[in-house]
Amino acid sequence: MTVVSSLRDVTREHGPVHALRDVSLEVSSGELVAVMGPSGSGKSTLLNLAGGLDRPTSGIVTIEGRDLARVKDLAALRRRSVGYVFQDLNLIPSLTAAENVMLPRELDGVRSGRARAEALAALADVGAEEVADRFPEELSGGQRQRVAIARALTGERRLLLADEPTGALDTATGDEILQLLRSRCDEGVAVLLVTHEPRYAAWADRVVYLRDGLIAEANAVRLESAR
Numbered sequence: 001m002t003v004v005s006s007l008r009d010v011t012r013e014h015g016p017v018h019a020l021r022d023v024s025l026e027v028s029s030g031e032l033v034a035v036m037g038p039s040g041s042g043k044s045t046l047l048n049l050a051g052g053l054d055r056p057t058s059g060i061v062t063i064e065g066r067d068l069a070r071v072k073d074l075a076a077l078r079r080r081s082v083g084y085v086f087q088d089l090n091l092i093p094s095l096t097a098a099e100n101v102m103l104p105r106e107l108d109g110v111r112s113g114r115a116r117a118e119a120l121a122a123l124a125d126v127g128a129e130e131v132a133d134r135f136p137e138e139l140s141g142g143q144r145q146r147v148a149i150a151r152a153l154t155g156e157r158r159l160l161l162a163d164e165p166t167g168a169l170d171t172a173t174g175d176e177i178l179q180l181l182r183s184r185c186d187e188g189v190a191v192l193l194v195t196h197e198p199r200y201a202a203w204a205d206r207v208v209y210l211r212d213g214l215i216a217e218a219n220a221v222r223l224e225s226a227r
């Protein structure tokens with residue numbers, strides 16, 4: 001399996017606070033890795049570092065084999081390779097669902113006709129084609145999260161980072177979103193999912209538990225019965 005995301009001996013300090021200490025982790029194509037741990041244990045820090053939104057104090061972070069410390073245009077690499085789905089990462093309110101999904105592609109120089117066609121296909125993929133021309137405030141929480149996932153996965157992005165993507169959703173909708181992440185993963189995307197819910201971690205191939213910025217435990221799980 002191809003390694004899509006790797007952290008090698010990564011430490012992130014904020015002054016005296018060790019948000020992450022000497023963490024090593026690889027996520028391969030087709031793999032869903034859940035990150036769990038108490039509040040303040042470093043989960044969001046890990047995700048931000050893996051996606052190049054933050055830089056480590058020491059250690060090496062790679063995306064698709066490229067050392068992020070050596071990448072000149074990190075913003076472009078992030079746009080092309082990484083999708084983010086965060087609980088509070090809002091869609092832009094003045095843009096329709098389709099326009100929100102198109103935006104990163106247009107920023108990347110894709111013409112709007114093609115970007116719109118891609119956006120409609122991505123929305124259809126996540127079962128949200130009927131909301132393409134609606135604005136975020138007209139959508140339910142589950143529909144918004146579907147649009148955010150469509151936006152995260154347009155283009156050829158191979159790494160999806162999801163920080164509590166089900167946090168604001170009821171259980172049935174949360175299950176649907178997890179099913180969607182799992183199916184993207186089965187198509188070859190690498191997914192890092194931060195969750196507090198064992199119910200959702202059960203969809204992962206592996207669970208990494210963080211405590212005080214350290215990997216306390218890493219387990220292979222396949223709780224088929226939970227799906």
Ligand SMILES: Nc1ncnc2c1ncn2[C@@H]1O[C@H](COP(=O)(O)OP(=O)(O)OP(=O)(O)O)[C@@H](O)[C@H]1O
Nearest residue numbers: 014017018019037038039040041042043044045046
């Ligand atoms: N910008 C920052 N400046 C100072 N300290 C920070 C900063 N970002 C994170 N921290 C600290 O680093 C540690 C890890 O934070 P992080 O947000 O990664 O934890 P988390 O596991 O995601 O927590 P939660 O579940 O509450 O979101 C915490 O002690 C936090 O206070």
